[in-house]
Amino acid sequence: MYRGREMRWIFYCFLVISLLLPLAAGSAEVASGLIAVSVDGKTQGANVSSKAARSAYYMIFDNKGKLLDVIGNPVKNAGGEAGPSAANFLSNKGVTIVVAETFGNKMINSMKTKGIKFIEFKGTAGEAIKEVLKLK
Numbered sequence: 354m355y356r357g358r359e360m361r362w363i364f365y366c367f368l369v370i371s372l373l374l375p376l377a378a379g380s381a382e383v384a385s386g387l388i389a390v391s392v393d394g395k396t397q398g399a400n401v402s403s404k405a406a407r408s409a410y411y412m413i414f415d416n417k418g419k420l421l422d423v424i425g426n427p428v429k430n431a432g433g434e435a436g437p438s439a440a441n442f443l444s445n446k447g448v449t450i451v452v453a454e455t456f457g458n459k460m461i462n463s464m465k466t467k468g469i470k471f472i473e474f475k476g477t478a479g480e481a482i483k484e485v486l487k488l489k
Contacts, residue, residue, distance in 0.1 A: 388448065389411045391452065394409070398478070408426050412478050434459070435457075436460030439460055440467060441463070444464075451469055
């Protein structure tokens with residue numbers, strides 16, 4: 354059987370591994386996650402939307418700023434649950450950062466539970482993605 358000192362060593366190793374593993378996984382998620390910019394138009398010259406959940410489109414960028422897709426917002430006309438619905442939609446797309454001019458409380462709360470960061474920005478989509486990349 355194990356002695357007291359060996360058991361403590363095994364316990365400490367297990368404790369260190371269990372504490373460090375989630376940190377490593379979290380940093381990899383942010384590094385590989387996608388960025389969504391809530392916009393009013395389909396080009397990088399389009400303005401960032403004033404309301405994240407009600408925008409016409411989302412521009413999806415990789416973590417290096419390359420535009421991957423422009424997708425229509427399927428929940429822009431949803432009732433009072435547009436914010437949580439938009440957060441779910443973006444989370445399912447692999448988005449880890451969302452940019453818009455403003456966010457409603459319901460969307461903020463939903464994004465927080467999903468680990469999605471949000472950035473408020475006023476300007477064009479192209480300016481927004483440059484600003485996000487500076488912050489990373």
